[in-house]
Amino acid sequence: MSSFFAYLKSKSFITNVFLAAVTVLVVVLIIIFSLNYYTRHGSGIPVPKLIDMQIGRASALLDNQGFAYKIDSVYLPDREPGTVVQQDPDPGTNVKENRTIYLTVITKLAPNIGLPDLENTTFREATATISNAGLKLGDTTYRSDIALNHVLEVRFAGQKIQAGAKLPKGSRIDLVLGDGKGASEVDIPDLTNQELDAAKFAISGAGLTVGTITYEGSITDSTKVVVKSQSPMKTDSTTKTSIGTRINLTVSQGN
Template sequence: MTSREFFHKFNSTYIWGNILAIVILVLILSIGVRFGLDYYTLHGESIVVPNVIHKQYDDAVDIMDKVGLTIEVTDTGYVKELPADCILEQSPAGGKRVKSTHVIYVTINAASAPSLVIPDIIDNNSLREAQAQLLSMGFKVGEPEYIPGEKDWIYGILVNGKHVQAGDRVPSDAVIVLQVGDGTRQISDTAGLNEPEYEDVEVEEKVPKYDEVEEYVEVPVDENGNEIKDSRGRSGANSSGPSSQSGLPTDPSSVRSKE
């Protein structure tokens, strides 16, 4: 084939027609992709996100519907001062521009505080370790209460003034009070841990009654201290009479009259 024949075929209408068709097809595809993507992604169209923080969930849904947005709950929290189903957080935040197909994610307020499980820290941890563990779990830890024991050792847990044990569930907003040793006793010192308790008993001193007083007889004596005997030679102590029978001392005046 000579060069003249080659250029003659190259300049034929058939070839140029095919080239033109290919160029037109590429242009159509380019334009279609350009405007098609704009239409699919809603290019140039945006909606300002309403702020629904602290609004009730049902009210927030109505507000989002009016502007063409949807709302979805992703999490719950708890704020004691706010009512249940109140919006606590939203993403994206109010005031930002988004597409109409964008979903607004919200966190709502729970009706009651969630409960948390008390970990096994009693007689197992020091004060610093226990505080770090409780805080990482979401507990609120108050000032410790010091009791006799090894310094900074955990002996108990109080919630609202009551003792709790490992495994008990308590509200997450409750304040945990740790009972901690004040260092007045070493952990190996068992003295005083199991000491028996004694009650103070008042002992009543027994006072002897009059009837229980030992009987005695007074022996009459004269001025010189000699024992006075009766006419029969018997001692006055052995004489029978009212005074000796009753066991009471003899009246000295009666003795003198006899003399």
């Protein structure tokens, strides 16, 4: 054992350890410099700034500098078609020759999207849905209906359209909303020969009011009283009356 420790302290052992360490260091340095040379670490061509440039000019610049490129498109209604809006890698990045540069360019043709279902939604809900779908709100008009500020119809270019209709992205659509008042006039129901209870139900259902009831002749069975005439009555020239109008009835004993 003493001879082993004596060897560790010997000049030859120390010399061998030193030479081994130097050898390892040299090998590591050779590997590092070889990799740097092979990969051209820290060298390359800076990518030019292409954003906001027209694609024709951008592609010519890339061709002159030896870059390849691929183009994707996006539709933005408020920007000029053909403008580069994104690039990868970023401007100023050092890359090798023939590196592919990815560009996103504004297209002229808007993609078609499906109209979301807006009927019976509130105006606020419809506005948010329209924006999220990539559409724009056009004109709003009102129509007599008890549903205040609810969408009754959706129109595009003057025509009524249904949910799912294909429209160019960014299109303006018009909404027809309820005014909360309902119709000012309703159809006059024809009550002749109807039993009195059925006539009363029809009057109420039409938004009208039962007026004076005049009985003709003797009434022997109150469950079989029928309408003989009414006022106002439906004619060729008069088919509607104001909502809430009193309908007067003349009734008699039915069979």
